Every structure is written in C-alpha cells, then in structure tokens.
Amino acid sequence: xxxxxVVVLMIVGxxxxxxxxxxxxxxxxxxxxxxxxxxxxxxxxxxxxxxLVAVIVTSSASAGVFLERHLADLRLGMTLELFTxxxxxxxxxxxxxxxxxxxxxxxxxxxxxxxxxxxxxxxPKPATETTVADAALRAPTVPGDRPSGLPERRPYVVRxxxxxxxxxxxxxxxSALLGIGGGLVKVPLMHLVMGVPMRxxxxxxxLMIGITAAASAIIYLLRGGIDVxxxxxxxxxxxxxASIGSRSAQRVDVRVLRLLFVAVLLVTAWQMAGRAxx
Amino acid sequence: MTVARDLDRTVARILTGGTYxxxxxxAIGVVLMAIGGVSPFxxxxxxxxxxxxxxxxxxxxxxxxxxxxVVALATPLGRVAASLIGYVAGGERRMAAIATAxxxxxxxxxxxxxxxxx
Numbered sequence: 001x002x003x004x005x006v007v008v009l010m011i012v013g014x015x016x017x018x019x020x021x022x023x024x025x026x027x028x029x030x031x032x033x034x035x036x037x038x039x040x041x042x043x044x045x046x047x048x049x050x051x052l053v054a055v056i057v058t059s060s061a062s063a064g065v066f067l068e069r070h071l072a073d074l075r076l077g078m079t080l081e082l083f084t085x086x087x088x089x090x091x092x093x094x095x096x097x098x099x100x101x102x103x104x105x106x107x108x109x110x111x112x113x114x115x116x117x118x119x120x121x122x123x124p125k126p127a128t129e130t131t132v133a134d135a136a137l138r139a140p141t142v143p144g145d146r147p148s149g150l151p152e153r154r155p156y157v158v159r160x161x162x163x164x165x166x167x168x169x170x171x172x173x174x175s176a177l178l179g180i181g182g183g184l185v186k187v188p189l190m191h192l193v194m195g196v197p198m199r200x201x202x203x204x205x206x207l208m209i210g211i212t213a214a215a216s217a218i219i220y221l222l223r224g225g226i227d228v229x230x231x232x233x234x235x236x237x238x239x240x241x242a243s244i245g246s247r248s249a250q251r252v253d254v255r256v257l258r259l260l261f262v263a264v265l266l267v268t269a270w271q272m273a274g275r276a277x278x
Numbered sequence: 279m280t281v282a283r284d285l286d287r288t289v290a291r292i293l294t295g296g297t298y299x300x301x302x303x304x305a306i307g308v309v310l311m312a313i314g315g316v317s318p319f320x321x322x323x324x325x326x327x328x329x330x331x332x333x334x335x336x337x338x339x340x341x342x343x344x345x346x347x348v349v350a351l352a353t354p355l356g357r358v359a360a361s362l363i364g365y366v367a368g369g370e371r372r373m374a375a376i377a378t379a380x381x382x383x384x385x386x387x388x389x390x391x392x393x394x395x396x
Binding site: 003004006007008040053056057061063064068070072078079081086088211214216219221222226228229230231232233235239 | 307340346
C-alpha cells in the first residue's frame with residue numbers, strides 16, 4: 001500500500017477508535033492496542049507505547065473540560081495519582097521484562113472482563129456507608145463552590161482511602177502494561193469503595209489518566225518503545241474521533257452500540273488469545 | 279473556596295492549551311509525513327532532544343512529531359507543577375507535598391528510563 005494510504009488508514013482507524021470509545025465512555029487504549037497489533041501488525045509493546053500517548057492526549061482534553069466545570073475532584077485525583085503514577089512506573093519497567101505472549105494473554109483477559117461487564121450493563125450502586133473523613137480530601141466538595149449556572153455537586157465524604165491507594169497502584173501497573181487509562185479499575189474503585197459519586201469518579205479518573213500514562217510513557221519513550229511515525233497519525237486520529245464522539249453522544253442509541261462493542265471485544269479477545277498461545 | 283476554583287481553572291487551561299499545542303504539532307508532523315511520503319511502517323528515528331531544533335528548522339516530520347509527543351507528556355506534568363505552586367501559595371502543605379511526590383515519582387521514572395538506555 002502507498003505510504004500516504006497507510007497514513008490515512010491509521011488516522012481513519014484512530015478516528016473510529018476515538019468515536020467508539022468516546023460514545024461508550026471508554027478510553028481509547030482498549031481499542032488502540034488491538035487496532036495497531038491485529039490491524040497493522042505492530043509488536044504489542046510498541047502498540048502499548050503509542051496507545052499511552054493517545055490516551056494522554058484525549059484525557060488531557062476532556063480533563064480540562066471536567067475541571068472547568070468543577071466535576072473532577074483535583075485533590076482526590078492528585079492524592080490517588082501519586083499511587084497510580086508509582087504503579088505505572090513499576091509497570092513500565094515490568095513491561096520490558098515480559099514476553100509479547102504474556103502481554104497478549106493479559107490483554108485478552110482485559111478484553112473478556114470488559115466485554116462481560118458491558119454485556120451485563122449493570123450500573124454500579126453508590127456506597128452508603130461513611131467511615132473515613134479526610135479533611136484535605138473533603139475540602140473541594142463543599143456545596144456552594146460552583147460557578148453560577150452549573151449544577152451543585154452533591155457533597156460526599158471520601159472513605160476507605162487505604163483501599164483507594166492499593167487499587168490505584170494496581171490501576172497504574174495495568175495501565176502501563178496494557179496501554180489503557182485504567183478507568184476500568186479506578187471508576188468502580190472510587191465509586192463503590194470510596195463513596196465518590198459516579199460523575200465525579202468518572203471525571204476524576206479521567207484527570208488522573210494523564211499523569212498515570214505519562215509516568216510509564218516516559219519509560220517507553222526513553223527505551224525506544226514508541227515509534228513516532230505510528231504515534232503521530234494514531235494520536236491525531238483518536239483526538240479527532242473523541243471530539244466527534246463527545247459531540248454526538250446524545251444522538252446515538254448507545255444500547256445497540258454497546259452490543260456491537262461487546263461482539264467486537266469478544267472477536268478481538270479471540271484473536272489476541274491466538275497471539276498469546278502462538 | 280475561590281482559591282480552589284481558581285486553581286481548577288488554571289489547571290484546566292494548562293490541560294486544554296497543552297493538548298491543542300501537542301495535537302497541532304503532531305498534525306503538522308503527520309502532514310509533513312504525507313508530503314514527504316514517509317510510511318508509518320518506516321522505523322522512526324529515536325528520541326534525541328539535541329537534534330530537535332535542527333529537525334524543526336529543516337521541516338522534518340520527526341521533529342514536529344517528537345515535539346508534539348513531548349508536549350503531550352509534559353502537559354499533565356505542567357498541571358501538577360501548577361497545582362504545586364497553587365497549593366504552596368495557599369499554604370496547603372499536605373497537597374503541596376503530594377504534588378511534589380508525584381513529580382519526584384515521574385523524575386525517578388525518567389532516571390530509570392535513561393539508565394536503561396545506557
């Protein structure tokens with residue numbers, strides 16, 4: 001295929017991934033890695049490095065919007081991202097010690113887990129028990145700290161910070177190994193375990209992705225794990241796709257899309273499993 | 279709470295500005311790739327900060343792509359640095375310590391990456 005065709009194809013693939021991920025509220029990483037490995041034949045580790053860059057770009061853009069609207073909890077996000085970043089740094093180092101087959105196996109498990117979670121389509125229930133009151137973390141949740149015209153953020157108390165720290169370390173390692181933002185771990189953790197409202201958990205998780213992914217992406221970059229000629233078209237495509245997706249989310253029937261996505265995830269998991277067992 | 283709100287706004291601007299700058303640079307690099315007939319399957323040059331200015335002047339795609347990537351990676355770090363300044367100015371020692379610790383973790387990652395390079 002001519003070089004220009006490959007560049008265009010990579011951008012189009014990135015746009016598709018960005019639209020799909022954005023409509024379903026998922027980061028692009030879950031789809032970028034399979035697209036690059038199964039679609040373009042890239043080594044898995046290289047695809048993970050590129051995915052981390054794309055994830056940083058899209059999450060920074062949306063995190064800016066979340067913060068402007070005061071939906072993300074900056075203090076809670078920074079407290080937890082200290083641990084996601086630590087986990088990501090460790091994961092970034094481990095990633096270069098594992099074989100491609102092991103990484104493919106781990107990615108397969110991630111795909112199956114996500115497919116099952118989405119197939120069940122269950123919305124997690126908010127926690128009711130309040131056990132930990134942390135003054136520093138509570139500070140930004142005081143009602144009244146809203147710009148005029150924006151809805152009041154429901155006051156909440158962060159609890160079980162210890163579990164949050166452990167879960168954040170795990171989310172960081174997973175993010176670095178598989179090139180994802182880690183929202184699949186962080187959002188349920190904050191919402192179900194720490195008692196953070198769902199919208200705030202989602203926005204705060206998004207905010208944390210940047211530092212988490214950057215901590216491991218730097219290691220990938222310095223170890224030659226990011227190909228700049230692949231990262232450029234992919235990141236631009238995903239950014240454009242995510243922008244389109246976020247603008248058209250209200251007009252799309254997500255239920256149908258969700259079923260389609262589950263099917264795509266299962267097929268991808270099958271192919272990725274083939275790579276792991278090869 | 280105005281301080282917290284101002285900090286949110288400042289951080290949001292850094293994130294948005296950094297994102298558009300990095301995507302802009304990456305887009306220029308991609309256009310230069312297309313014009314120059316550079317295939318994504320061609321092995322890209324390794325990251326070399328010393329070569330960056332010359333590559334930018336020479337309109338080499340890799341120069342703009344690498345700079346875009348560096349700006350993308352630096353944007354979240356800029357957000358943490360701005361938060362650190364905000365928390366120090368607001369006398370919030372605990373949050374300032376957390377922000378510092380995050381930057382230290384990333385710096386250790388850089389050192390480990392450089393050590394693995396050599």
